Amino acid sequence: MEEEKQFVVTTKNQRFLPLSRPQEEEWTGPFFFLQAADTQVGMIANYVVKRRDYGWEQEIKWAEQMVQDINAMTPRPRFLVICGDLLDAMPDVEPAMRKDQERDLKQVLVKLEIPLVCVCGNHDVGNSPTPTTVASYRAEFGDDWFSFWCGGVFFIVVNSQYWEDGSKVEELASEQEKWLEEQLKVVRERKPKHAVVFQHIPIFLSSPDEEKEYFNMEIGLRMRLLSQLCDAGVRYVFCGHYHRNAGGRYKDLELVVTSAVGVQLGSDTNGFRLVKVLADQLQHTYYPLGAAPTHVSLPET
């Protein structure tokens, strides 16, 4: 009989356990990782067919295809990051349905043969998070903010919902703020090969001066965050939430918005992004599900 694998939370005290060896702080040459967003299991029922009894078979199939694509890759990607909205049902609105979605998605994610980095989205803690919804996210998927080194690159994961609406979680929001400042100090002092941020909500979609809308961040907050990250030396921010590919630049910081593994809201196809980490830059390409390369070539140095 096949032994059933259990999903395990892989963060502890703001650390990512699968990549916690001190050797990870050293650059040993190019590598690649994968970035996905919005598996959002249950979104078709909620937003497309608008029938709560519809189920989420299709989203699970998409997630399965992603896992299959990833497990077929040589060499191995160092990790997969899913930039939020893992599930659709909000913990404060439909906790029972969320439990079922969680069980089904985890059955797929345990098949991944590489480390998984989970990022928290608005659907994962509710639009207005509370200490209870944050605690349940942490129990389900791990810390909502943490950092790790991988091959000489410093990665910072944040929970962008504290910026969207931190009114019911002021303490947590300021705790994250303080912690983020400490991580940026690490970037300034230890000077990693690259410093990269993962979050759910895009700081902007295509230009730092665009108007505020549903999918980006409020302008004052946006400019404060951009200069805070950029001044410290962060050069890449990867996001989701938009269900379309987008992105742009603020000074020498590149912001990358990746479409969904799940439901599309634009003309992209369900997929994920392959990110090559080279000595001088990160190169990234979005691939539709089933179309990612099985052999990934990297330069020697």
Ligand SMILES: [Zn+2]
């Ligand atoms: Zn979202």
